[in-house]
Amino acid sequence: QVQLVESGGGLVQAGGSLRLSCAASGRTFSSNVMGWFRQAPGKERDFVAVISRSGSTILYADSVKGRFTASRDNAKNTMYLEMNSLKPEDTAVYYCAARLSSRAGISTFGHDYNYWGQGTQVTVSS
Numbered sequence: 001q002v003q004l005v006e007s008g009g010g011l012v013q014a015g016g017s018l019r020l021s022c023a024a025s026g027r028t029f030s031s032n033v034m035g036w037f038r039q040a041p042g043k044e045r046d047f048v049a050v051i052s053r054s055g056s057t058i059l060y061a062d063s064v065k066g067r068f069t070a071s072r073d074n075a076k077n078t079m080y081l082e083m084n085s086l087k088p089e090d091t092a093v094y095y096c097a098a099r100l101s102s103r104a105g106i107s108t109f110g111h112d113y114n115y116w117g118q119g120t121q122v123t124v125s126s
Contacts, residue, residue, distance in 0.1 A: 002026045002098045002115040009120030020081040022096030029077040033099040038092035047108040086124045093119040
């Protein structure tokens with residue numbers, strides 16, 4: 001079992017910044033590929049970023065590239081998402097997810113992830 005808890009969401013003006021955290025427990029964090037996804041009201045869940053077990057490989061959605069930075073600290077069992085230059089269209093519930101398997105690679109598809117956090121709301125006002 002893996003437990004994931006997101007934090008750091010909130011209300012921010014356009015152009016502002018937020019830093020999300022995802023604290024993991026239950027299994028060896030460094031064994032998991034970790035991802036960030038988001039879901040806006042009335043829309044499907046979208047991929048935001050994925051980070052490999054070591055943190056050496058990170059992929060971003062085109063919509064956030066250059067503005068968001070994903071990272072992880074395996075010693076602290078925590079993943080982060082630094083969000084800068086936020087736009088109203090970034091408003092969503094943000095979820096972190098863990099992909100278990102020592103052989104699984106990074107994935108941008110939500111159905112490849114085994115565990116999800118409860119989500120944290122990010123609201124960007126114009």
